[in-house]
Amino acid sequence: MSIGYELPWTGRPFLGVPFLSFDTETAVKDRDGAEYDLSRVVPPIVLATVSDGTRHAVLRPDQLPEFIRQHSDVLLVGHNIAFDYWVVWKEIHRWMGVGLWEQWERLPDAGLMDDTMLLDFLVRIADPNAAATDGMRNLDQVARLVGMGADKQSPYRLRFHELLGQDWSKADQGFFQYAVEDTHVTWHVYQHLREKAAALAHRAGISAEQYDRHGPLTSRLQTRASIVMAQIGRNGMGIDQSKVDGVRDELRKKVDGLVGNLMRYDPPLFSYYVRNPRTGERKVNRKTQVPNLNYTSLRVHLKQAAEEVGYDVRDLPKTPKGETATRLDDWRRIAPDAPIVQTWSELADTAKVLQFVAQVDGKGSVHPGYRTCVRTGRASCVQPNIMQMPKERWFRQMFVPRSGHKYVIVDYSAIELRTLAAVLLDLYKQSKLAEVLRTGICPHTYTASMVTGWSYEEVKAGVKAEKGLPEPGKYSKARQAAKAINFGVPGGLGAKRLCAYARINYGVEMEEDQARSLRDSLVYDVYPELAQYLSYDVFAVLAQNMHCDRDELQWALERGDITSWHVERTLRRGGKTDDGRDINLPTQSHIWDVLEKHNQNPTLLPAIWNWKGDTRGLCGETVKTLTGRIRAGVDYGEARNTRFQGLAADGAKIALWRLHQAGFRIVGFIHDEIVVEVPDDGKGNAEDKDAIERTMKESMASVLQCDIPVEVEGVVAESWVK
Numbered sequence: 001m002s003i004g005y006e007l008p009w010t011g012r013p014f015l016g017v018p019f020l021s022f023d024t025e026t027a028v029k030d031r032d033g034a035e036y037d038l039s040r041v042v043p044p045i046v047l048a049t050v051s052d053g054t055r056h057a058v059l060r061p062d063q064l065p066e067f068i069r070q071h072s073d074v075l076l077v078g079h080n081i082a083f084d085y086w087v088v089w090k091e092i093h094r095w096m097g098v099g100l101w102e103q104w105e106r107l108p109d110a111g112l113m114d115d116t117m118l119l120d121f122l123v124r125i126a127d128p129n130a131a132a133t134d135g136m137r138n139l140d141q142v143a144r145l146v147g148m149g150a151d152k153q154s155p156y157r158l159r160f161h162e163l164l165g166q167d168w169s170k171a172d173q174g175f176f177q178y179a180v181e182d183t184h185v186t187w188h189v190y191q192h193l194r195e196k197a198a199a200l201a202h203r204a205g206i207s208a209e210q211y212d213r214h215g216p217l218t219s220r221l222q223t224r225a226s227i228v229m230a231q232i233g234r235n236g237m238g239i240d241q242s243k244v245d246g247v248r249d250e251l252r253k254k255v256d257g258l259v260g261n262l263m264r265y266d267p268p269l270f271s272y273y274v275r276n277p278r279t280g281e282r283k284v285n286r287k288t289q290v291p292n293l294n295y296t297s298l299r300v301h302l303k304q305a306a307e308e309v310g311y312d313v314r315d316l317p318k319t320p321k322g323e324t325a326t327r328l329d330d331w332r333r334i335a336p337d338a339p340i341v342q343t344w345s346e347l348a349d350t351a352k353v354l355q356f357v358a359q360v361d362g363k364g365s366v367h368p369g370y371r372t373c374v375r376t377g378r379a380s381c382v383q384p385n386i387m388q389m390p391k392e393r394w395f396r397q398m399f400v401p402r403s404g405h406k407y408v409i410v411d412y413s414a415i416e417l418r419t420l421a422a423v424l425l426d427l428y429k430q431s432k433l434a435e436v437l438r439t440g441i442c443p444h445t446y447t448a449s450m451v452t453g454w455s456y457e458e459v460k461a462g463v464k465a466e467k468g469l470p471e472p473g474k475y476s477k478a479r480q481a482a483k484a485i486n487f488g489v490p491g492g493l494g495a496k497r498l499c500a501y502a503r504i505n506y507g508v509e510m511e512e513d514q515a516r517s518l519r520d521s522l523v524y525d526v527y528p529e530l531a532q533y534l535s536y537d538v539f540a541v542l543a544q545n546m547h548c549d550r551d552e553l554q555w556a557l558e559r560g561d562i563t564s565w566h567v568e569r570t571l572r573r574g575g576k577t578d579d580g581r582d583i584n585l586p587t588q589s590h591i592w593d594v595l596e597k598h599n600q601n602p603t604l605l606p607a608i609w610n611w612k613g614d615t616r617g618l619c620g621e622t623v624k625t626l627t628g629r630i631r632a633g634v635d636y637g638e639a640r641n642t643r644f645q646g647l648a649a650d651g652a653k654i655a656l657w658r659l660h661q662a663g664f665r666i667v668g669f670i671h672d673e674i675v676v677e678v679p680d681d682g683k684g685n686a687e688d689k690d691a692i693e694r695t696m697k698e699s700m701a702s703v704l705q706c707d708i709p710v711e712v713e714g715v716v717a718e719s720w721v722k
Helices: 061-070 081-095 098-109 116-126 139-146 174-204 208-214 216-235 241-263 295-308 328-334 339-360 415-428 432-439 443-452 456-466 474-488 495-506 512-526 529-533 538-546 550-557 564-572 585-598 602-609 636-661 686-704
Strands: 019-026 045-051 056-059 075-078 113-115 237-239 369-371 380-382 405-412 621-624 630-634 665-670 673-679 712-717
Touching: 019 081, 019 174, 045 061, 045 081, 045 174, 056 061, 056 174, 061 081, 061 098, 075 081, 075 174, 081 098, 081 113, 081 216, 098 216, 098 636, 113 116, 113 216, 116 139, 116 174, 116 216, 116 630, 139 174, 174 216, 174 630, 208 216, 216 369, 216 636, 216 665, 241 339, 295 328, 295 339, 328 339, 328 495, 405 686, 415 432, 415 474, 415 529, 415 636, 415 686, 432 443, 432 529, 443 456, 443 474, 443 512, 456 474, 474 495, 474 512, 495 512, 512 529, 538 550, 538 564, 538 585, 538 621, 550 585, 564 585, 585 602, 621 636, 630 636, 636 665, 636 673, 636 686, 673 686, 686 712
Parallel strands: 019 075, 075 113
Antiparallel strands: 019 045, 045 056, 369 380, 405 673, 405 712, 621 630, 665 673
């Protein structure tokens, strides 16, 4: 496509428009020809483009101040606008206009910045008919929604540094055409996405207040968070190389020991494991930092482990080629107590940490790439992923602030219980969990006292008395088990998965019967509102997805001996009972015939005609957070977990933005924990710590929208160790 544009912008404002699309083009190489490391620096701007859908303009960098002044109350939209935000921020600081900085920084704070990349993702997870994926899409992929395209293979895309210092009248006009077309496409994409987001929000019952406060499906909340996270990654965390050396050596020793244990199996579990006789170095996979597994041998031993625990090997998960699957998470569920699985699991966890250490070794600082939102609503990060690393002192001591600075490390206390209580209050207008949290008592100690029959004061005093003992005592064990069930059960875990969850995350060993008893006690005795929260109404879910009446559907389905159990097993379990037997064909035929007659959603017809049950289209639930984000087509556990975990994530993201606005240098973000680097004031930095804690509390309280107190725990430290 070829469209007209102002080159350069005439200075005439864009008036009476609902929004403007905005983009920047930057240099990819410095004067010496080296590519900029975008994980550490913001590259210099070459030009900016703007569009109102029909009028388009190319701005010189020196025109940005006037553009910002004229459009300080207009919504700006971009694809990955966090990148453009910092490019412009860096440029306007050259003009030394404090008022201009404030105008630019005010835009996202006032909800006047939005991101088509994030909104596209939020629309997809809210739409049960869209593909379930965590991936963000580039502009070309999203442009296809409106029958347009963005040429990401253009020869101009990575050459804008050639325009620096050039007379634009003599430059190749292809540069400007490419840049303007991207902005033009972005305008039409946003128009489409916001209409779709509004329709999805209306169908899900998102209030106008929710929608306006945080933007379409929380897109403007996520946009603010993306701006901060981009800077957190660039700020980075310092590395103490001497500590890295020690951690690396200890991890390698541990890997050697675990590999040695697995080498005793016959047939051997590794393709090779030898040392170079001259250098003493091991032969390992450079990526995994351990020897390559022999998967043929591994399958032999895994089948044996499955048989030993009484698992029917015919039901083992299979690869597309029909071989026994070797996904570790599956085997942690199938045979968690088998020695080979435990050793293999420990080796994998140790190797993951060793990979991380190898990534930061000799770097001086670490600069993770944060991703603002995945389907749960949480953030994630890569290269390296500090969010999935150990919290113990031996690991975190490697991370240190710059000279003359300290870390203020603050995390939320039991935050997902507090957001759960807020969700329960919103759904049922009363909550025992909320009552407990309002009193200020520890929810884990309370749960431990309720399930054991000991008094709260006895458990509290017992845990305190047992601190420092070489082995945890009965009170400490009870409280640790309470943490496992408090966090595991509301997320939908059954007894078997709760056992594995408690062992892996809290070091608590429990039998399946004990886990079932603890779960029932929590649901029916301790916090009885959980019984309703954890219930599953298959008829309501089906009716919602098929756009039909729930009661009429239930009346038609439940004939003779057919119950909701048969319906759920037919649709979610492929017509299988718990012991692997098939539900009889007449029953299945009746269920599918009824669904076909009552269905009013054309997108579900292929699945119904082919008797193809699933956990997304037909049976997937649609849930929403109190902030107004929707997640559609989720399974049972995801539906229970997303409401409160996603709410906690949004509260933490608001805290990031407010801390950033207050001028704090944030260097780390791990779900419910924020690490801020502050100048050492020589007096313990009490004021900084108090300000950060206060901001985090107020931010989270803004999404709870009730009187449940928010608690945080903070320290000032010389390294990332609490």
